[in-house]
Amino acid sequence: MQVDGLRRLKLHSVDENEDVLVNVRGGVGLITLNRPKAINSLTHPMVNAIAPVLDDWADNDDIHTVLVDGAGDRGLCAGGDLVALYHSARAEGPDKGKVARSFWYDEYRLNAQIGRFPKPYVALMDGIVMGGGVGIAVHGSVRVVTDTTKMAMPEVGIGFIPDVGGQLILSRAPGLLGLHAALTGATFGAGDAIAMGFADHFVPHDAIATFKEAVIAGGVDAALAAHAGEAPASQFLAQRDWIDQCYAEATAVDIVAALRRNGAAAANDAADLIEAKSPTSVSVALEAVRRATKLDTLEDVLRQEYRTTCGALRSHDFEEGIRAQVIDKDRKPKWSPDSLAAVTTADVEAYFAPADRELEFT
Incomplete structure (x- = not known):
């Protein structure tokens, strides 16, 4: 039965x-993201x-058990395929934004x-884990980080809004550590990931391959008992007073002013990080994370995120942000509006308007 199941799964994925x-080994379903050149x-x-x-x-x-990792x-996972999203945003006529x-x-x-998977879902968050990679990992039940973990929700830097259920965790x-991470897009490591609720366990990078084999050989609990240890201290928690x-x-304008007044x-x-991001995206992200505090489930948050995502697709800044960071790589986006003070309440509210096709779950 297991062999037949594996054959059927290969028809869904590996062959196509x-x-x-x-793969399946020892009752553990293994999923490996396999685009190492693109992280x-x-x-x-x-x-x-x-x-x-x-x-x-x-x-x-x-x-x-299911275990998910990345090749290389x-x-x-460094996130979604931004080039494909860029070209979709630039398409003309009825195809504009359709692919995205x-x-x-x-x-x-x-x-x-x-998020609702009924069995242990182990995500090995070794190295870079950003954007869409966060969505693949953090809604699982066993989330493992290492000393090489570099995690971020950097969407505001490309004219986008934190998504993939990230608004729930933030x-x-x-x-208010989540707002700090969302508005700055700052990269954080294992200690901060665990402190903020993005991860559960720390396994040293040098032991991650052995940990994976231990999960296959003896199950999750035994593997954690043998290889998990104390994570590095959270830098974000150490700065909670001023955060x-x-x-x-x-408002975002007031937040930046308060950061400038602070002596740290x-x-x-x-403040420098926030002011370098899309002013509209920062303002929408602030409102989205605050609204997410009042939403009950991951599905509720994902519905909100789909609306803000569609809002970003209608904006100038999404296309411009990807152009500057990924396409031309000049790192000089020309945001519109070009300052936090110029973003209006109406600009922000437009991102929460119902999508043409609302996100639904089976």
């Missing part, structure tokens, strides 16, 4: 899409390969599927 490798950036075919695999494994008694030594909306629709449904982080004070201000060098650095 080598960017996702699927395993997530494409629509990859999303569509993973979803049916998880459907099959959820009901397969021969599979007791650079990271689990379809990708996000299916990606967010996959995020929800991971809104539940201690104090909680400054990010409690009413890190607070001034945070």
Whole structure:
């Protein structure tokens, strides 16, 4: 039965899409994102390969655990395929944004599927884990970080809004650490990931391959007992005094002003980061994370994120942000509006308008 199940799964994924490798060993379903040259950036075919695999494994008694990792030594996943999204945003006529909306629709449904997966879902968040890579990992039940983990929700830097269920985690982080991460797009490591609720366990990078084999040989609990250890201290938690004070201000303009007034060098650095991002995206991200505190479920948050995502697709800054960071790589985006003060309440509210096709879950 296990052999037949594996054969069926290969028809869904490996044979048709080598960017996702699927295997079964010792009752553990193994999913490896396999685009190492692109730091395993997530494409629509990859999303569509993973979803049916998880459907099959959820009901397969021969599979007791799922483990997800990334090929190569650079990271689990650097995010979504921004080049494809850029070209979709630039398309003309009825095709404008069609590919991007379809990708996000299916990606967010996959995020929800991971969140409700009925068996242990182990995500190895070694190296770079950003954007869409966060969505593949953090809604699982066993989330492992290492000393090489570099995590971020950097969307505001490309004229986008934190998504893939990230608004849920950011809104539940201690104090206002989630707003700090969302508005700055700053990279953080293992200690901060665990402190903010993006991860559960720390395993040293040098032991991650052995840990994976231990999960296959003896199960998750035994592997954690043998290899998990104490994570590095959280730098964000150590700075909660000024973070909680400054990010409690009413608007993004007020937050930056409070950061500038604060005596901590890190607070001034945070202000610099925020002011370099898309002013509209920063303002929408602030409102989105605050609204997410009042939403009950991952699915509720994903519905909100799909609206803000579609809002970003209608904007000037999304296309411009990808152009500056990925296409031309001049790192000089020309945002419109070009300052936080110029962003209006109406600009922000437009991102929360119903989508033409609202996100639904089966």
